[in-house]
Amino acid sequence: MELVQPGIGLVIWMTLAFAIxxxxxxxxxxxxxxxxxxxxxxxxxxxxxxxxxxxxxMKELKFSNEQLMKEAKEDRNAxxxxxxxxxxSIIEEAKQQASSxxxxxxxxxxxxxxxEKMSAITDLKNQLARLSIEIAEKxxxxxxxxxxxxxxxxxxxxxxxxxx
Numbered sequence: 001m002e003l004v005q006p007g008i009g010l011v012i013w014m015t016l017a018f019a020i021x022x023x024x025x026x027x028x029x030x031x032x033x034x035x036x037x038x039x040x041x042x043x044x045x046x047x048x049x050x051x052x053x054x055x056x057x058m059k060e061l062k063f064s065n066e067q068l069m070k071e072a073k074e075d076r077n078a079x080x081x082x083x084x085x086x087x088x089s090i091i092e093e094a095k096q097q098a099s100s101x102x103x104x105x106x107x108x109x110x111x112x113x114x115x116e117k118m119s120a121i122t123d124l125k126n127q128l129a130r131l132s133i134e135i136a137e138k139x140x141x142x143x144x145x146x147x148x149x150x151x152x153x154x155x156x157x158x159x160x161x162x163x164x
Contacts, residue, residue: 144150 144153
């Protein structure tokens with residue numbers, strides 16, 4: 001049972017050894033250990049501050065990205081509106097050109113129809129005149145086939161000329 005009840009000398013020597021060990025640790029090891037712990041604590045604080053700063057920068061970037069997205073959407077919408085206006089103006093211009101071209105074609109067709117109509121009427125009048133002359137010639141040949149009929153016609157015409 002000696003281990004359970006240490007002697008007074010053993011306690012003094014153990015205390016002295018512990019005190020010397022404590023003094024050596026304090027003299028040579030305590031300052032570097034504390035310095036290392038302090039540096040470690042500072043590096044952890046710096047890392048935490050850097051993480052907070054990075055988190056804030058991420059929030060700012062996110063806000064900036066949202067603003068950029070909003071501006072990009074607005075620009076896209078403005079470009080689409082402008083494209084629609086241009087499309088509508090081009091369509092309207094094409095309609096107007098088509099309408100004016102159609103009017104021009106219709107007017108040209110009307111003029112051609114009028115010219116053809118006048119040409120047909122002129123041809124018809126010429127044919128009618130020719131037929132009338134041919135008929136009159138045939139009738140005159142029949143009526144003036146004898147000399148007596150010719151003399152009678154000449155007298156009649158002379159009498160008409162005198163009265164006029």
